[in-house]
Amino acid sequence: MLRLIGPGYLSLPLFSLSDGTLQTQSPDTFGQGNYTYSSQPITSNADLEFVQSTSGGDGLSFVGNGNLLAVNGSAVGWTICTGDLEQGVVGWEGSDARCEATYVQAAAKPPY
Numbered sequence: 001m002l003r004l005i006g007p008g009y010l011s012l013p014l015f016s017l018s019d020g021t022l023q024t025q026s027p028d029t030f031g032q033g034n035y036t037y038s039s040q041p042i043t044s045n046a047d048l049e050f051v052q053s054t055s056g057g058d059g060l061s062f063v064g065n066g067n068l069l070a071v072n073g074s075a076v077g078w079t080i081c082t083g084d085l086e087q088g089v090v091g092w093e094g095s096d097a098r099c100e101a102t103y104v105q106a107a108a109k110p111p112y
Helices: none
Strands: 015-018 021-026 035-039 050-052 060-063 068-071 078-082 088-092
Touching: 015 060
Parallel strands: none
Antiparallel strands: 015 021, 021 035, 035 050, 060 068, 078 088
16 A cells, blocks of 8 residues: 655655556565565555565556556546555545545656
């Protein structure tokens, strides 16, 4: 899942978007190896999830000036909801009363 992190973390993942799938490189849970994690198909009231795979879900793109992440051409629908670990988690069309509407914006370089 894509969780929010506060300032001062000193390390942010880098993502690429190809064929409608968002991908990032990261070591596994035990810090071994370096693997590709791909976004999964986006559905309503679900978190933006990544799994260790080189293929994923379709439908993601950039719209506006090329910096807003969209699902099937719409950048409106992203939400930040409280996840299982009581952290803010990015999702699509979260319906819980504690969810807040947001946008997911791409940045090419710091400051993020």
